[in-house]
Amino acid sequence: MLEKLFKLKENHTSIEKEMIGGITTFMTMAYIVFVQPAILSNCGMDFDAVMVATCVASAIACFTMAILANYPIALAPGMGHNVYFAFVACPIVASILGDKSPVEPWQVALGAIFISGMIFIFFSFFGLRERIITAVPASLRNAIAVGIGLLIALVGFEWSGITAPNPATYVAMGNLNSPPVLLSLFGLLVISCLMARHVIGAVLIGMVITAIVGIVTGIAAFSGFTSPIPSLKPTFLKLSFSGALSIGFLELVFVFFFLDLFDTVGTLIGVGEKAGFMKDNQLPRAKEALFSDASATVVGSLLGTSTVTSYVESAAGISQGGRTGLANIVTGILLLCALFFKPLIATIGSGYDMGNGTYLYPVIAPALILVGCMMMGCVKKIDWEDYSEAIPAFLTITVMPFCGFSITEGIAFGFISYTILKGVTGRSKEIHPIIAIFSVLFLIRYWFVFTK
Secondary structure (H helix, E strand, C coil), X not given: CHXXXXXXXXXXXXHHHHHHHHHHHHHHHCCHHHHHHHHHHHXXXXXXXXXXXXXXXXXXXXXXXXXXXXXXXXXXECCCHHHHHHHHHHHHHHXXXXXXXXXXXXXXXXXXXXXXXXXXXXXXXXXXXHHHHHHCCHHHHHHHHHHHHHHHHHHHHHHHCXXXXXXXXXXXXXXXXXXXXXXXXXXXHHHHHHHHCCCCCHHHHHHHHHHHHHHHHCCCCCXXXXXXXXXXXXXXXXXXXXXXXXXXXXXXXXXXXXXXXXXXXXXXXXXXXXXXXXXXXXXXXHHHHHXXXXXXXXXXXXXXXXXXXXXXXXXXXXHCCCCCHHHHHHHHHHHHHHHHCHHHHHHHHCCEECCCCCEECCCCHHHHHHHHHHHHHHHHHCCCCCHHHHHHHHHHHHHHHHCCCCHHHHHHHHHHHHHHHHHHCCCHHHCCHHHHHHHHHHHHHHHXXXXX
């Protein structure tokens, strides 16, 4: 049955590899179970209800991607999207609604996400996002993969404490004598050694060993196995459609749509390129994958969480052999299990409190750093001798990690510079019309954002 449904032999994989891939992806993204409610509770949402909504919406999205598209690309509320939701969108809504409004700002923001998701579904039927994937030139596709790798690695360095903030240079070496940093370095060494020896499941094994050492040394707090499942009632179907449709909030709908569009396209291209899913410059079953992503956003808003999108951490599971939707089924099941095993998942996914308002994630961080290493291979496929290809690729790669951890911004700089450089070198015929159109839209967006 599993062979017929997921075509394991055709994809040169096995049930064992898919399980390892699915577990690895879950462990690298388990932090979202705790980070998401922590962020959204800042705008008045119920912490426990958001946690349940996050687990359920993510699991449904993973199952949908698995069945419709047969890809091991997990989905969950996007980092960056949740920050925009809580700290930008909700304050904007609050300033417009005033203190006497019968609805909360977060309800209106959820309504805007629902509408943006429905627009996504509409465009999925016409293949708009699928055409965008096909239109992206090879140099930018490979650059997106490398940029995502650097972004993931930088997150890993920050979450490990190896990289620390510095007012003069922005980043500096962290305190290597700190216990969580030492645990991160230990995990990095263990996983690196296992990978160098080509051990199957190297990332997963290394994370488990790191977690055990963390528990023994008291760095990772073991707080039990199970706990009751909280109620979803405080956020379920609490979104406000009428508020989101008012003229003052159309900007929010557009921004949520734009961010999800290019984060999803960027993730599918980047992860797909690295995993070898791209065939003849196209992603097979792209329409199904994009529909899965769009429907996940709608479901998430109904349950009570911000934009659900494809996760770059899926690259960790893919690096460990995940090649089909079966890995996503495993990830989805584990997300549902997290509802019952909240204390156990917290041992791996929750952070180490540094006492100054920051948290480190020493069990997860080493895996993210080495996933970045795995994704660097695509850099050799870029034509570095042709500057009309090299410069857009370089900007795509560097803007993603260095300008707000944003896949969308990296794609924007890549599209715009590609269009300009091909134009000034007399090679405008190489510019796909879709790339040109979105370059103009990106420029309009920047003008609108930075001139307000």
